[in-house]
Amino acid sequence: MIASASLALALAGCFDVIHLRPELRAPASRRDALALADALERMIEEGRATNDDRAAAYDAVCAWTAGSVEYAFARASLAGRLAQVRGVTAIQLVRDMESWGRAALKLDPRWRDGAPRRLVGTMYVLVPGSLVQHGNSEDGLELLEKQAKEFPDEPVNRLRLAEAYVTLGDPEPAQEHLCFVVAHEKSLKKSDDALLESLLEQTGGRTKLSCD
Numbered sequence: 001m002i003a004s005a006s007l008a009l010a011l012a013g014c015f016d017v018i019h020l021r022p023e024l025r026a027p028a029s030r031r032d033a034l035a036l037a038d039a040l041e042r043m044i045e046e047g048r049a050t051n052d053d054r055a056a057a058y059d060a061v062c063a064w065t066a067g068s069v070e071y072a073f074a075r076a077s078l079a080g081r082l083a084q085v086r087g088v089t090a091i092q093l094v095r096d097m098e099s100w101g102r103a104a105l106k107l108d109p110r111w112r113d114g115a116p117r118r119l120v121g122t123m124y125v126l127v128p129g130s131l132v133q134h135g136n137s138e139d140g141l142e143l144l145e146k147q148a149k150e151f152p153d154e155p156v157n158r159l160r161l162a163e164a165y166v167t168l169g170d171p172e173p174a175q176e177h178l179c180f181v182v183a184h185e186k187s188l189k190k191s192d193d194a195l196l197e198s199l200l201e202q203t204g205g206r207t208k209l210s211c212d
Contacts (some may be wrong), residue, residue: 033074069107076101155184179211
């Protein structure tokens with residue numbers, strides 16, 4: 001009876017964890033924001049995450065607070081994933097993503113091989129400038145260029161930089177990065193592979209790439 005009461009109190013301390021799907025419920029019950037964000041990423045990659053899953057995971061982390069890079073990055077990531085399905089006009093989500101992404105970047109820009117820098121850089125390139133408060137597309141491009149320079153062997157860094165060049169209407173410098181990604185495409189996640197194919201289509205296809 002005491003154990004049951006303790007469990008009820010523990011669950012009450014987390015936002016709706018009992019209503020989350022099992023793979024999200026376990027990290028949420030531990031208030032492990034990063035594990036929760038990673039679990040949602042896996043579900044998205046597998047095509048199993050619903051809009052409700054994204055909303056529930058985001059709502060859960062918003063009920064907690066922490067000053068770690070792990071929490072800051074997870075909250076930014078979850079805000080971004082929810083904004084994807086609600087549209088970038090969901091201003092509060094975009095602002096939350098920006099605020100916590102910048103916090104993670106300040107805490108440790110090299111954490112997880114620069115994941116905070118890649119997140120913030122990509123956001124500034126893709127999100128309309130009117131929705132963010134502290135940066136713009138040129139800032140985003142600079143962050144992604146720095147990321148690719150510091151971690152050049154990571155294909156996703158080159159992929160996001162190529163995406164930035166194409167998005168900003170300057171596809172020529174994207175070529176060398178696309179060539180690198182194509183040479184390592186077997187290591188890409190399904191979603192990144194889809195982005196690669198989209199960028200290749202926008203730049204004339206694989207046959208037009210001038211790769212050594």
